[in-house]
Amino acid sequence: MGTHSSEFPDSLQAPQHKFLNNQVTVAIIDTGISPEYLENPVMLSGINLSGEGEMDDTTDSGKHGTEVARTILSIAPQTRLVPIRLMNRWGSLRKREKVEEAFDWILENREYLGINIVCAAFADFSHATSDAEHRGSRLQQQIAALREMNVLTVAPAGNWYQQFRRKSPQGMAWPAILREVISVGEVERREDGLWLTRRTQRLHPDLGTGCYTTVFAESGELGETSGAAARVTGFLAKLKQTSCYAITLLVSPLLKLSQTAYDENASSWIAVNGKYIDQDTL
Secondary structure, three states, rough: OOOOOOOOHHHOOOOOOOOOOOOOEEEEEEEOHHHHOOOOOHHHHHHHHOOOOOOOOOOOOOOHHHHHHHHHHOOOOOEEEEEEEEEEOOOOOOOOOHHHHHHHHHHHHHHHHHHEEEEEEOOOOEEEOOHHHOOOOOOHHHHHHHHHOEEEEEEEEEOHHHHHHOOOOOOOOOOOOOOOOEEEEEEEEOOEEEEEEEOOOOHHHHHOOOOOOOOOOOOOOHHHHHHHHHHHHHHHHHHHHHHOOOHHHHHHHHHHHHEEEEEOOOEEEEEEEEHOOOOOOO
């Protein structure tokens, strides 16, 4: 899929700086980032698509985006951050098509900014077992194109399990349901091991739809599946910082650094174990 820069105003064009080194750069699609609340972050030019404020104002309108950034930096502190302010001050998405606009911007600026990972730290209120209705959609094509360019998209599986479990015990929210996405569920550590949380949505590969939750992780202080997604983003960034491989080739090593988690039905799931991720793992 190609990008069409002529369809966008000048404010959406690539910044006039380019990074060609091996630093890891993460674009965070959320409420923005307030760098003054982080410890020495390396911030790159982003964009505000929230409909609030100027297009270059990527200051966090809430707290969520900054906490996602903090979680990533706690694991991989040298990560460069690109803030994409998409949600408004209440954490709501004004227009769904703005997600596609954000990914178009990423596609256009990927090379200039050296973006390796997109952390799309949001989920809608849905619970699907397949991405069939989204195949061929603009967003699916954008994320697939990024993956072909060795850019991973990480998204939370969703927090609505309790609301949907009677209708369907398995399912994930959008955009995590897209099979090109690294979808992340949430686990918690108990005395007898790792267990899926009561809120996390989940989709097992045994269901055979071609879509499934890629990995589970503890969510840290941020909480919920967005916190788990932020941690997995940090793990991938750390692996990339200690590896010469393209980021897309590091998903399998990440999954090998895992342990088994269980749900209330004794089903087993893959959960990443962060303590194994160091420079000696690859």
